[in-house]
Amino acid sequence: MATIDFLAICMIVTSLAVFGLRNLKASVAIYAVQTLLLVTIFFLLASEFSAQQLSTWAVVAFFTKVIFVPAILFWLIRKLNVISEDEPVGGFFVSPIIAMGFSLAIAMSIHNIFLEFSLIKEEILLIAAGTVFMMGIFGFMLRNSFIKQILAYCLFENGIHLSLALMAYNSHELVELGILTDAIFAVIIMSILAVRFYKAYNSLDTSKASNLRG
Numbered sequence: 001m002a003t004i005d006f007l008a009i010c011m012i013v014t015s016l017a018v019f020g021l022r023n024l025k026a027s028v029a030i031y032a033v034q035t036l037l038l039v040t041i042f043f044l045l046a047s048e049f050s051a052q053q054l055s056t057w058a059v060v061a062f063f064t065k066v067i068f069v070p071a072i073l074f075w076l077i078r079k080l081n082v083i084s085e086d087e088p089v090g091g092f093f094v095s096p097i098i099a100m101g102f103s104l105a106i107a108m109s110i111h112n113i114f115l116e117f118s119l120i121k122e123e124i125l126l127i128a129a130g131t132v133f134m135m136g137i138f139g140f141m142l143r144n145s146f147i148k149q150i151l152a153y154c155l156f157e158n159g160i161h162l163s164l165a166l167m168a169y170n171s172h173e174l175v176e177l178g179i180l181t182d183a184i185f186a187v188i189i190m191s192i193l194a195v196r197f198y199k200a201y202n203s204l205d206t207s208k209a210s211n212l213r214g
Contacts, residue, residue, distance in 0.1 A: 004044050007037050008128035011162070012104075015135040015155055020096035022084040024077050024147050031154055032070040034132075038158055039066060041125070042165060049120055051169045060181075061161070069154060069187050076147065076191045080198050095142040103134035120166045129166065133159025146194040146204040150187060157183055 014034035021027045042058035045051055107130025114126050132155055139152025164171070194204065201208050 004041060004048075004122065005124045007041050007044075008122075008125045010034075011037050011041075011128045011158070012131050015103075015132045015158075016096060016100050018151055018155060019099055019135050019139055019143070019148075024082060024084060024145070025074065027148070027151055028070050028073045028077070031073075031151055032066055034155075035061065035065040035069075035158060038162060041162070045120060045122075045165060045169070051120070053171075054165055054169050057165065057169070064181060064184055065154075065158075068184050072184075072187050072191055073147065073150065076150075076194060079195065080204070082147070082204060095138075099135055099138035099142060100131075103131045103138060106134050107131040114163065114167065118166045119169060122166060125162065125166055129159050129162035131159070132156070132162065135159075144205045144207045146190075146197055146206055149206065150190045150194065153186065153190065154183065157186075 011034055014030050014037065017030045018027050018034065021030065039058045039062050042054045042061065046054035046058065104127075107127045111123060111126040111130055114130070115121055115123060118126065134156075136152045136154070136156025136159060139155060140149055143149055143152060197206070197209070198204055
């Protein structure tokens with residue numbers, strides 16, 4: 001098995017860990033590991049396919065997504081003094097199985113379509129990108145913890161980055177820089193909202209905000 005394919009499978013496994021682990025600090029640490037895998041894949045693709053734009057992309061992603069985003073989330077966890085997440089929809093055991101099963105099924109069913117449009121035709125990487133993206137979507141639907149939902153956003157963003165690297169690595173550098181820096185501002189804004197939510201409800205369980213429903 002090629003190194004890139006092995007790293008792609010590791011990204012799928014780490015997305016399950018980010019989704020399923022109850023300990024919030026452990027989830028953030030695993031997310032940082034997953035993003036480091038993503039950065040490594042960028043460097044390997046840049047070398048193998050002479051896609052030098054991906055080298056720049058990888059360096060920026062290392063500072064924004066491997067260092068800054070996890071640092072913001074660790075700060076948030078320390079400030080709120082929370083250790084583990086609230087009970088998710090479907091329970092701690094069932095929801096990761098549902099999320100991974102459907103994510104893999106959807107990614108495997110649509111990857112051939114994306115393969116047609118990809119500049120770099122790596123089948124397993126496209127399946128990994130689709131799976132990580134869908135794990136983020138299911139994270140929004142099945143996890144109640146505000147911090148877990150921020151991590152869900154980070155997961156589907158990693159899925160988008162990997163798919164864009166395969167399909168449009170030759171995009172203008174400003175586009176790539178904008179996509180990468182979006183993560184920092186989005187996480188900062190969501191972290192501020194999480195602090196305010198915790199002050200209002202004394203909890204990070206978003207299901208308790210029933211009075212916000214229209």
